[in-house]
Amino acid sequence: MSRYPLLIDGALQDAEHYDEVLDPANGQSVGEAARASQAQLEQAVQAAARAQPAWAAAADSRRAALRQAAAVVREHAAELAELITREQGRPLHFTQGEVAGVAATFEHYAGLPQAPEQVLRDDGERLVRIVQRPLGVVAAITPWNVPLILLALKLAPALHAGNALVAKPSEHTPLSTLLLARLLKDVFPAGVLNVVAGAGEVGERLARHPRVRHITFTGSVATGKRLYAGGADDFKRLTLELGGNDAALVLEDADLDAIVEPLFWGAFWNSGQVCFAIKRLYVHESLFERLVAALAERAGRTRLGHGLDAQTELGPLTNRQQLERVEALVADARANGARIHSGGQRLEGPGHFYPPTIVSGIGAGVALVDEEQFGPLLPVIPFRDVEDAIAQANASHYGLGASVWSRDETRGAAIAARLEAGLAWVNQHLDIHPGAPKGGHKWSGLGYEGGQRGYEAFSELQVINVARR
Numbered sequence: 001m002s003r004y005p006l007l008i009d010g011a012l013q014d015a016e017h018y019d020e021v022l023d024p025a026n027g028q029s030v031g032e033a034a035r036a037s038q039a040q041l042e043q044a045v046q047a048a049a050r051a052q053p054a055w056a057a058a059a060d061s062r063r064a065a066l067r068q069a070a071a072v073v074r075e076h077a078a079e080l081a082e083l084i085t086r087e088q089g090r091p092l093h094f095t096q097g098e099v100a101g102v103a104a105t106f107e108h109y110a111g112l113p114q115a116p117e118q119v120l121r122d123d124g125e126r127l128v129r130i131v132q133r134p135l136g137v138v139a140a141i142t143p144w145n146v147p148l149i150l151l152a153l154k155l156a157p158a159l160h161a162g163n164a165l166v167a168k169p170s171e172h173t174p175l176s177t178l179l180l181a182r183l184l185k186d187v188f189p190a191g192v193l194n195v196v197a198g199a200g201e202v203g204e205r206l207a208r209h210p211r212v213r214h215i216t217f218t219g220s221v222a223t224g225k226r227l228y229a230g231g232a233d234d235f236k237r238l239t240l241e242l243g244g245n246d247a248a249l250v251l252e253d254a255d256l257d258a259i260v261e262p263l264f265w266g267a268f269w270n271s272g273q274v275c276f277a278i279k280r281l282y283v284h285e286s287l288f289e290r291l292v293a294a295l296a297e298r299a300g301r302t303r304l305g306h307g308l309d310a311q312t313e314l315g316p317l318t319n320r321q322q323l324e325r326v327e328a329l330v331a332d333a334r335a336n337g338a339r340i341h342s343g344g345q346r347l348e349g350p351g352h353f354y355p356p357t358i359v360s361g362i363g364a365g366v367a368l369v370d371e372e373q374f375g376p377l378l379p380v381i382p383f384r385d386v387e388d389a390i391a392q393a394n395a396s397h398y399g400l401g402a403s404v405w406s407r408d409e410t411r412g413a414a415i416a417a418r419l420e421a422g423l424a425w426v427n428q429h430l431d432i433h434p435g436a437p438k439g440g441h442k443w444s445g446l447g448y449e450g451g452q453r454g455y456e457a458f459s460e461l462q463v464i465n466v467a468r469r
């Protein structure tokens, strides 16, 4: 049995309690994650607070450490990817891509210069400068769907900006983050990077700690609201990446043969367990029957299996709660008159397998359409007038991503610009430019992650105004 300790103040620490993590494809044990006690959490935050000032003063060593972190991740890429696959379920070639993305993210920030200061005035009377200062201790709370890249997008800019970090991975997939912590133990000075693990209460205590100045979080809207409210006492800064209910609009001139495969992956990558997955598909009525049939055909021949099997296209859902949620949404949709064109039933056996499921005959007012499914379900809804489709797409509390599919790039982009979403695509969905700030509109989040804006989130501005005589 492998046990994964915590990283606190530069040392690996065992815990009194360990939580077993099961492989969602077969129910077998993957390993045990140390659960941080209250005292260990306190120690981690205090260690971060102690280490931060010296770290903030050493810009060159910050860049060198991030570069070294990228090298360590590349050296251990196979081990990291395999562990993500075993605890999360996604096929190995995708988790290899995730780990490569982690290394690239570290390297990207290692190559960024320090935030430049701006001089507003410099003459005989005054020197007025705007400088960026780190916030201090940052708490990073991450989810289970793409565990390491979502951590890297927080860790790299936060540390580069001169903060110290306490990270807490999801209780469903803590092992890959704890392994990363073990690998990076000697890369950063003691206390600069700390990793604690445990369920929501550990996250809640961490987020409420008065020494924590910034909370960077990816997860559910419900938890995001709690963190936002809980941060009010200390006016904590927050970056929230929350859920989505992305709409894709297929216009009458779309190239049907060309779009089936990218639509399929836009909806079902990671079995739909992605905040930016296509979760509602609005299709012009002239293409509707043909596209539903083509997607159902593609879905029906999907190879489900263990993520370590090279043939596998989609793995299991990551946990039982998610599987049960998907089953409940489909049962409710059926009761509301839905037609199921593929899938629609979990696979027998110990794993949490649910095949990609194409659904029609339902629209707004049914939970499978209105709510974020976070599973392999895609409702397909016909429209006649594109204005109507735009209105339906925007009639949501969510505003994360959206896409338009058309042979006419100009018209597609004009419609994309009218969709209420932080990321809008034309003839694709999911591809995110490395320099792009990702952020949700409406209930999908607060602030931006990635890009220059994402980096600035981890700093405060100070204006230094010097009188000269």
Ligand code: ADP
Residues within 6 Å of the ligand: 141, 142, 143, 144, 168, 169, 170, 171, 198, 199, 200, 201, 202, 203, 204, 205, 207, 218, 219, 220, 221, 222, 223, 224, 226, 227
């Ligand atoms: P999901 O439903 O996708 O697991 P959550 O928002 O519940 O999404 O979880 C995302 C992360 O937030 C996980 O690391 C989880 O442990 C943590 N978490 C859950 N509840 C709280 C809370 N009340 N305060 C802080 N963190 C929390």
